[in-house]
Amino acid sequence: MAGVRQFDEDEVVATALDVFWRKGLHDATMQDLAAATGVQRGSLYNAYGDKEAIFLRAFDRYAEQFLEAAGNALAQGDAASGLKSFFDMIIVNMTDGSPPRGCLTTRTALDAAISSTDVQQRVQGVLARLEQLIGKAINRAPGKRSVADANRLARVIVTFTRGLAVMERAGYSRKQLRESATTFIEAVVGNA
Amino acid sequence: MAGVRQFDEDEVVATALDVFWRKGLHDATMQDLAAATGVQRGSLYNAYGDKEAIFLRAFDRYAEQFLEAAGNALAQGDAASGLKSFFDMIIVNMTDGSPPRGCLTTRTALDAAISSTDVQQRVQGVLARLEQLIGKAINRAPGKRSVADANRLARVIVTFTRGLAVMERAGYSRKQLRESATTFIEAVVGNA
DNA sequence: GTTAATCTTGACGATGATGTCAAGAATGAA
DNA sequence: TTCATTCTTGACATCATCGTCAAGATTAAC
Numbered sequence: 333m334a335g336v337r338q339f340d341e342d343e344v345v346a347t348a349l350d351v352f353w354r355k356g357l358h359d360a361t362m363q364d365l366a367a368a369t370g371v372q373r374g375s376l377y378n379a380y381g382d383k384e385a386i387f388l389r390a391f392d393r394y395a396e397q398f399l400e401a402a403g404n405a406l407a408q409g410d411a412a413s414g415l416k417s418f419f420d421m422i423i424v425n426m427t428d429g430s431p432p433r434g435c436l437t438t439r440t441a442l443d444a445a446i447s448s449t450d451v452q453q454r455v456q457g458v459l460a461r462l463e464q465l466i467g468k469a470i471n472r473a474p475g476k477r478s479v480a481d482a483n484r485l486a487r488v489i490v491t492f493t494r495g496l497a498v499m500e501r502a503g504y505s506r507k508q509l510r511e512s513a514t515t516f517i518e519a520v521v522g523n524a
Numbered sequence: 525m526a527g528v529r530q531f532d533e534d535e536v537v538a539t540a541l542d543v544f545w546r547k548g549l550h551d552a553t554m555q556d557l558a559a560a561t562g563v564q565r566g567s568l569y570n571a572y573g574d575k576e577a578i579f580l581r582a583f584d585r586y587a588e589q590f591l592e593a594a595g596n597a598l599a600q601g602d603a604a605s606g607l608k609s610f611f612d613m614i615i616v617n618m619t620d621g622s623p624p625r626g627c628l629t630t631r632t633a634l635d636a637a638i639s640s641t642d643v644q645q646r647v648q649g650v651l652a653r654l655e656q657l658i659g660k661a662i663n664r665a666p667g668k669r670s671v672a673d674a675n676r677l678a679r680v681i682v683t684f685t686r687g688l689a690v691m692e693r694a695g696y697s698r699k700q701l702r703e704s705a706t707t708f709i710e711a712v713v714g715n716a
Numbered sequence: 717g718t719t720a721a722t723c724t725t726g727a728c729g730a731t732g733a734t735g736t737c738a739a740g741a742a743t744g745a746a
Numbered sequence: 747t748t749c750a751t752t753c754t755t756g757a758c759a760t761c762a763t764c765g766t767c768a769a770g771a772t773t774a775a776c
Contacts (some may be wrong), residue, residue: 336773351612358550361763363653375724377765434634442626442634455694484707491704494694495687502633502686502741503649511662515676518712528743529753554732567754569735 333336337379344369344376349390353433356388357451358443388450394436395458398425403465409471412521415489418466419496421515426497427506435497470521485520492516529571536561536568538552541582545625549643550580550635579641586628586665587650589619595657603665604713607681610658611688611705618689627689655682677712684708 346506347369351360362383368374380386405417426435440447441455467486471479496509537560543552554575558565572578597609618627632639633647659678663671687703696704 338772362765363763372725373764374726376765378723382765438690439634441690443630452695459691459694484703485711487700487704488708488711491687491691491708492684493678493687495683495685496631498630498686498690499651499683502651503644508679511676512680514617516680516683516712519677519680520708554735555733564755565734566736566756570753574735662721 339371345389348386352390353436356439391454399461406469411470414469422508426500434501438494438497531563537581540578544582545628548631583646591653598661603662606661607709614702618692626693630689
């Protein structure tokens with residue numbers, strides 16, 4: 333062990349996450365990553381192999397953060413107010429930054445036609461875990477809903493969050509997204 | 525007028541649409557278009573200027589087809605069964621082909637960070653027109669819904685369709701998408 | 717302090733995409 | 747038939763990115 337790594341790996345991954353979030357897996361280049369991290373392209377190749385390997389690390393970090401935040405939001409109050417917090421959280425998450433960064437998972441899902449199996453699995457993993465979190469949260473509701481119904485509903489909610497991410501990319505404002513989310517919650521959870 | 529165009533423009537645009545639908549605006553290259561249409565790259569540049577100009581023509585064609593099909597589906601039966609037909613239509617639309625092509629509008633929306641204002645406006649145009657079609661369709665329902673409520677609901681439905689498109693990219697099957705759509709319709713339209 | 721392993725750096729070649737252009741082919745119009 | 751215009755073709759220059767590598771720098775371990 334000599335000739336020691338000159339950069340902080342955690343810092344590089346965090347910075348890489350920022351780059352990927354703003355540009356997307358496909359459009360972010362190794363030069364972008366090198367410039368943002370201050371680490372030479374050659375060193376990044378040496379340390380990680382290729383761009384996708386860096387992305388996977390960055391995405392894992394993102395997924396942990398995101399799912400933890402989602403779980404916390406969903407746990408607030410009863411099922412309905414948990415959902416409201418959750419939607420607030422993800423809308424802020426995707427409209428943050430200038431210009432807004434959007435949703436990394438959604439963007440990656442649409443890049444995924446080109447991406448590797450690894451990347452696709454990460455995306456599926458996040459969506460599946462999110463679905464479980466939501467399922468658990470709405471099962472707290474006192475309604476006479478069956479577990480199977482709750483699971484289906486959880487998937488509908490996940491799907492709707494993906495829709496919000498697309499609408500954000502299409503140019504809808506934070507306020508507009510919030511309005512849609514509110515309408516959605518009222519329509520779906522207010523009843524049922 | 526001499527030295528006459530050697531190819532059928534309608535045919536070229538139709539073929540280009542197929543290429544863009546499968547590969548996306550960003551990933552489809554002029555070489556792809558040349559190969560698929562049988563028209564040399566130079567001729568395409570001469571005739572249209574650049575890739576985006578071809579895309580805009582192809583996308584306009586797509587938008588007309590799509591919105592007409594959406595309008596027809598929504599007009600079937602009462603509001604609820606119109607919605608059901610509509611969701612059937614878009615799910616087939618995005619899962620068709622092997623591998624499935626996905627939704628061109630959604631894919632373009634997510635490419636749009638890189639795209640021109642023109643492209644972004646087309647995407648917004650399709651979503652806005654779709655929202656109007658849906659709004660009209662659900663206003664037929666005999667419920668005591670206000671027009672403002674119907675408009676908000678229409679946007680929620682558009683948003684959900686975008687979510688389905690993302691889920692398709694993430695690997696969900698036609699059957700799974702249908703199940704979510706059914707659950708969504710029941711939850712949102714069954715009540716309200 | 718010497719050694720050996722590892723990291724860093726900058727340059728290199730390969731690839732694939734873009735947009736342009738000159739020369740030649742084709743054809744409507746006179 | 748001739749002309750003028752437009753289209754077609756293939757080659758060209760440019761650019762950005764990728765991935766690799768040899769030479770040098772650095773440092774842990776002995």
